[in-house]
Amino acid sequence: MVPGTEPAPPPLGGFTVALAAERRTTDVASWLEAEGLRVVPVRAVQQVPQPDPAEIARAVRECVAQPAHEVIVSSAFGLRLWLSAARREGLLDALKECLSEARLLARNAVTADGLRELGLTQIWSTPAGTTEDLFRYLMAQPMAGRRVVAQIETDAHRELCDALRAAGALVVEVVTHQFTAPTHVDVIRRLDDLVLRRNIDALVLAGPAATRNLIDQATADGVLDDLLNALVEDVLAVCLGPLTAAPLVARGVPVATAAEPVPRSLATTVLTELPCRAVRVVAGGTQVEIRGHAVVVGGQFVPMQPGPLAVLRALATQPGRVLSAAEIRAIVPRSSAADDHAIEMAVSRLRGSLGRTELDGLDLVQTVMKRGYRLAV
Numbered sequence: 001m002v003p004g005t006e007p008a009p010p011p012l013g014g015f016t017v018a019l020a021a022e023r024r025t026t027d028v029a030s031w032l033e034a035e036g037l038r039v040v041p042v043r044a045v046q047q048v049p050q051p052d053p054a055e056i057a058r059a060v061r062e063c064v065a066q067p068a069h070e071v072i073v074s075s076a077f078g079l080r081l082w083l084s085a086a087r088r089e090g091l092l093d094a095l096k097e098c099l100s101e102a103r104l105l106a107r108n109a110v111t112a113d114g115l116r117e118l119g120l121t122q123i124w125s126t127p128a129g130t131t132e133d134l135f136r137y138l139m140a141q142p143m144a145g146r147r148v149v150a151q152i153e154t155d156a157h158r159e160l161c162d163a164l165r166a167a168g169a170l171v172v173e174v175v176t177h178q179f180t181a182p183t184h185v186d187v188i189r190r191l192d193d194l195v196l197r198r199n200i201d202a203l204v205l206a207g208p209a210a211t212r213n214l215i216d217q218a219t220a221d222g223v224l225d226d227l228l229n230a231l232v233e234d235v236l237a238v239c240l241g242p243l244t245a246a247p248l249v250a251r252g253v254p255v256a257t258a259a260e261p262v263p264r265s266l267a268t269t270v271l272t273e274l275p276c277r278a279v280r281v282v283a284g285g286t287q288v289e290i291r292g293h294a295v296v297v298g299g300q301f302v303p304m305q306p307g308p309l310a311v312l313r314a315l316a317t318q319p320g321r322v323l324s325a326a327e328i329r330a331i332v333p334r335s336s337a338a339d340d341h342a343i344e345m346a347v348s349r350l351r352g353s354l355g356r357t358e359l360d361g362l363d364l365v366q367t368v369m370k371r372g373y374r375l376a377v
Contacts, residue, residue: 010036013301014294015274017238018194020044020214021206022155022179028206031267037274038293040200042191044210045155048178049077056085059174063149064094068102068172070138072150074131074157075107076114078176082151102149105134132262135160144168155179155207159241159261179209181216188217195230196223199306201277201292202236204270206263208243215247228253236277238270279316283364283376290316297354308350311343315365315375324372347373 013036019029024041032039060082073079086095096118104120106112108129115123126133131152138148143164150161151174161171182188191214194200205211218224231237231253239245241261248255256273258265279290289296290313294303304312314331315323323331325343347365354364366374 010301012036012271012274012291014291014296014303015201015277016040016199016292017202017204017270017274018042018191018200019204019206020191020210022047022209026206026263028204028263028267031264032270035271037270040194042187043182044188044191044205044213045207046180046182047154048180049153049176050178051081051085051176052178053085055175056082057089059172060086060089060091060095062172063174064091064098066147068098068149069146070105070148071099071102072105072131072134072138072148072152073107073111073115074151074153074176076111078151078153078174079111079114081176082174098149105137107131107134131157132160135164136260136262138169139163139167142168146170148172149174151176153177155209156240156261158208159243162241162243163261179207181213185217185220188213189221192218192221192223192227195235196226198230198234200235202238202270202274203231204238204266205244206240206266208246211239211244211247236273238266238273240266279313281316281319281375281377283319288316288364295354302353304353305349307342307346308353311346311373312350312365312375315373319375320377322368322372322374327372343373 016038017032018040019026019032020042021028022043022045024043026041029039029041083092083095086092099115099118099120104115104123106115106123106125108125112123112125126137131154135157145168147170148164149172150157152158152161153176158173161173164171195203205214214227215224218227228251231248237245237248237253237255239248239255239257241257245255245257256269258269277292281288281290286298290309293306293309294301295309295312296302310332311328314328317331325340328343347367350365364376366376368374
C-alpha cells in the first residue's frame, strides 16, 4: 500500500460491547456495528407470551377504577390477553367502556384492527409503527395529571412508563408478557464472565430485567463483588433508563444512562461515552490512541491481542516512567498469576504489532536493563 493511502480507522473500531437485551438481533446492535464497534449480543431476558395472572388481574381492576385519558395498545395479541383477563374478572364490559372514553393509541394497523373489532373507531397511531413513538408522542405534551393506561409486552417499555410518571402522568401498566431469566443459566453466566475478564469495554443493558438477571446470576455464583468491581474500574455500564440502572447505582456502580429510554438514545449514549475511555498519549511526536482492543497510531488502525494491549495501557498510565514487570502486573487486571517472562513476551508481541506503523515498536516501548520498561515520550 502506498504510504499515506491507508484507509481511515473505523470511528469506534477497537471497542467491544456486550448488549444484554430480550433479542439477539436489535436495531441498537446494527447502529453500533455501523460505527465500527464489535457487538456481542446476549439474549439476557426470556420473554414469556403470557401475563402473570395476579398482576394482570390487579391491572384490570386499576384500569376500570377511574376514567383514562390515554390508552396505549402495543399489539393485537396483547389486547386479546388483556380482554381475556378482564373477562375472568367479570370486568369485560367495564374495560370496554374505559377504552371507549379514552384516546386510543395503537402501535400499528393490526393493533388498530383489534380495537375496531370492539366497535371502537377513533384510533391514533404513528407512521413508524412503534410503541416507543406512541410514548414519545405523549411525552411531547403536558402530561401532569393525565391518566395513561399502557398495555406493554416488552421489558424496556417499563422505562417509558417510568418516564411518563416523571412527567406527571398517572400510569397503569398492563403487562401482558413475563420477563424471566433465560432457561440456560450459562447465557447469563457468559455475560458475567465477559465483564469479569474485562473482555468488553462496555456492558449495555437494554431493560430492567437484564440488570436483575445479571446480578442474580453473579450472586448465585458468588462473584457479585468481583462483577461490581469490574464495572466500577474497567467496564462502562450503559443503561436504558433509571429503572435499569437502579440496582447498579444502589451498589455504587457509576452508570451512563440514555437521555431517553428508547433504542436510538441508548445507542447514541454508547457512541458518545466510549471514545472517552480511550487513552491518548504522544510518543515520538506521534499521536497514539489506545482503545479497548486496538491502537490507532498516527491515524493507522492496529488490532491487538489483549495481553500486549494491557501492557501498553499500563505503561501509558505514566509515560516516560520505568515500570518493573511486577508494577505492570499490579496494574493489569487479573494478571497476578503471570510471571516476568509473560510480561517480556507481551512486550515482544506489542512491538511486533507496531512494526508496520510509522512508529517503530522498539522506539515506543523501551527496555531499561534490569529495571523494566517505559513508554517513550
